[in-house]
Every structure is written in structure tokens, then in C-alpha cells.
Amino acid sequence: MDDRDIIQLFLARDEQAIPETAKKYGGYCVAIAQNILASRQDVEECLSDAYLQLWSSVPPNIPDDLRAYLGKIVRNLAFNRYRSNVADKRGGGEMPAVLDELSFLVSGKEDVEQAVSRRELADAIDGFLDTLSPAKRAIMVSRYWYSDSVNDIAKRYKMRPGAVSMTLNRLRRKLRDYLTERGFEL
Amino acid sequence: MNNDNMYDAFGDISSKHIEEARDYRPPRSPIWVKLVALLACVFLIFTARFMIQTSADIRDILHRPKNFRELILGGDQVMMYAGTKVMIDGVSYEYCPEAVTSAFKLRRFVGEYITTNEQGKWYTIEGEPDYRWLIRKGKNGWYSLWVYSFVNQAEVPKLPD
Numbered sequence: 001m002d003d004r005d006i007i008q009l010f011l012a013r014d015e016q017a018i019p020e021t022a023k024k025y026g027g028y029c030v031a032i033a034q035n036i037l038a039s040r041q042d043v044e045e046c047l048s049d050a051y052l053q054l055w056s057s058v059p060p061n062i063p064d065d066l067r068a069y070l071g072k073i074v075r076n077l078a079f080n081r082y083r084s085n086v087a088d089k090r091g092g093g094e095m096p097a098v099l100d101e102l103s104f105l106v107s108g109k110e111d112v113e114q115a116v117s118r119r120e121l122a123d124a125i126d127g128f129l130d131t132l133s134p135a136k137r138a139i140m141v142s143r144y145w146y147s148d149s150v151n152d153i154a155k156r157y158k159m160r161p162g163a164v165s166m167t168l169n170r171l172r173r174k175l176r177d178y179l180t181e182r183g184f185e186l
Numbered sequence: 187m188n189n190d191n192m193y194d195a196f197g198d199i200s201s202k203h204i205e206e207a208r209d210y211r212p213p214r215s216p217i218w219v220k221l222v223a224l225l226a227c228v229f230l231i232f233t234a235r236f237m238i239q240t241s242a243d244i245r246d247i248l249h250r251p252k253n254f255r256e257l258i259l260g261g262d263q264v265m266m267y268a269g270t271k272v273m274i275d276g277v278s279y280e281y282c283p284e285a286v287t288s289a290f291k292l293r294r295f296v297g298e299y300i301t302t303n304e305q306g307k308w309y310t311i312e313g314e315p316d317y318r319w320l321i322r323k324g325k326n327g328w329y330s331l332w333v334y335s336f337v338n339q340a341e342v343p344k345l346p347d
């Protein structure tokens with residue numbers, strides 16, 4: 001079913017919207033959640049919550065891109081669940097490695113946290129991504145948005161895992177410089 | 187700021203980047219790269235075959251002909267190193283280094299008038315009256331050229347039937 005037709009179902013409050021969404025994007029959502037959460041049960045619960053949130057948010061929102069919109073919901077819910085699991089010492093998936101890499105970009109100091117708004121930072125990251133080649137952009141988004149493993153990225157883009165790690169390393173360095181030059185206190 | 191905040195911020199990047207990452211496919215090698223690689227392989231195969239053949243020619247020298255009849259009729263059993271001369275009854279014989287795979291290619295050496303039907307005849311090349319050429323076809327289907335220089339206007343031997 002076409003995305004527009006699925007959105008029409010949501011707008012008409014037709015409950016068929018959820019199974020149609022799950023049928024089309026279930027695999028996509030599972031892949032995102034699985035990279036963040038290790039437990040199968042957590043993934044399933046996260047997906048249920050995501051469909052519920054989609055149902056609550058459309059309408060009033062009408063997403064231009066249903067796949068990315070749903071993906072963002074899944075990612076946020078999965079990461080929240082991950083944080084709660086870590087607090088209970090039940091973390092998992094690819095997240096420890098991804099977060100460890102991101103710690104290179106930040107100071108870890110809480111006092112500057114409030115100074116940088118999440119939206120401004122996301123816009124700046126978007127600006128940085130626009131400066132990259134499509135290949136490098138895809139690698140960076142795969143790692144830090146989709147939380148894909150290095151091996152999966154290498155397989156998808158027909159590279160060696162070592163080359164992916166090296167590319168990510170350089171991109172992190174470049175991003176840090178890019179954000180610092182623009183006055184972000186990380 | 188901590189890494190969680192950074193991960194959250196990544197979560198708010200533009201949908202176009204999120205979509206692009208899933209739809210991006212690495213470009214395939216241009217066709218000319220594959221073509222050049224293929225041609226290089228073909229070239230290597232032919233070069234290797236030629237080198238193997240050449241080394242086999244040198245290695246498989248069996249014996250020098252003792253007389254003209256043996257030279258002409260000895261077939262593949264009578265071979266010499268390329269460029270080696272042998273004197274039989276006052277006539278100097280020299281094995282031409284070139285071995286060619288078709289009658290067409292022989293024209294480069296012995297002129298336009300050569301055809302496969304003319305095997306077993308003497309040939310001369312314009313401007314070189316003291317030399318006679320003989321074309322022999324080996325069992326492998328390749329042609330070999332023999333050059334005969336007739337010392338002191340020695341009589342040209344009649345080719346055996």
C-alpha cells in the first residue's frame with residue numbers, strides 16, 4: 001500500500017492503518033530497535049509503543065515521509081528504553097559501542113548541557129552532513145542514527161570493516177571541529 | 187553535554203539524510219574499468235601461451251638434420267634453435283625465429299603472394315635473390331619459416347615430393 005493511502009487511513013481513524021504500517025515498515029522498525037535493544041521482548045514492546053504513538057500523532061501531524069517519521073519514533077522509544085535498561089544494568093545491542101564513540105565529541109560536563117539546545121545541535125549536524133559525500137553521509141547516518149554495526153555497514157556499502165571504522169573515526173574528528181568552529185560548547 | 191545528548195541530537199537530523207542512508211547504493215565500477223581488466227587478462231593469457239610455446243620450441247630441440255632430405259622431411263622431429271645455422275652440402279640453412287599461426291601472417295615475412303596452397307615450394311623475396319624461403323606447417327598448426335642462403339651460388343636443392 002502506498003504511504004499516502006496509509007496516512008489516509010490514519011486520518012480517517014481506520015484501525016487498519018496500524019497493520020498496514022506494520023506490514024510495510026515492520027522489518028525496518030525491527031532493524032532500528034534491534035540495534036539499540038538486545039532483548040527480543042523489548043524490541044516487540046518498543047514497536048507496539050511506536051505504532052501507538054504514530055496513531056496518536058497522526059493526525060494532527062501529517063508526515064511528509066512516513067518511513068523516516070516512524071523510524072524517528074522507534075529510535076527515540078528504543079533509546080529511552082535502553083537508558084532505562086542501563087539504569088537497571090540490562091543494556092545491550094550496538095549501543096554501548098555507538099555511545100562510546102560519541103563520547104569523543106562531548107566533554108561529559110553537565111554544566112554546559114543546558115547551553116546547547118538539541119534542535120540547534122541537530123541543525124548543525126545536518127549542516128555538517130550536507131558537506132559530506134553521499135557515501136560518507138550514509139556511513140555516518142547508518143552508525144549514529146540507525147546504530148548499525150560496523151560489519152553491517154561494511155556489508156551494505158561493500159567496504160572492509162576496517163575502512164568503515166577509519167572513515168567513522170575521521171568523520172567524528174571532522175564533526176567535532178565543525179561544531180567547535182560554530183561555537184558549540186560540547 | 188554527554189554522549190546521550192549527542193545521540194538524541196542525531197535523532198533529530200533531517201529525514202532526507204535518514205532516507206538517503208537506507209537508499210544509498212555504492213556506485214558500480216565504470217564499464218571501462220571492467221573492460222580494461224578483461225583485456226589485460228586476455229593479453230596475459232596470450233602472452234603466457236606464447237612464452238610457453240617458445241620455451242617448448244627451445245626445450246624440444248631434438249636433433250640437427252644431417253642431410254637436406256632429413257631437413258625437409260624431418261617434420262617436427264627436426265628443429266634447431268631460432269637463428270642457428272647448419273651447413274649441409276655447401277648450403278647454409280637457418281631457422282627463422284618467427285613461428286606464425288596463420289598463412290595470412292606469413293605475408294609479413296615472405297610477401298603478398300603466399301597462400302597455404304603454396305607449401306612445399308621455394309620462395310624468394312624481391313631484392314634478396316640469394317635467399318630461398320620454405321614454409322613448413324607443424325603438427326600444432328603453426329607455420330615455421332626456414333631461410334636458406336645459398337653459399338657461392340650453390341645449386342638450389344630440389345624439394346622432395
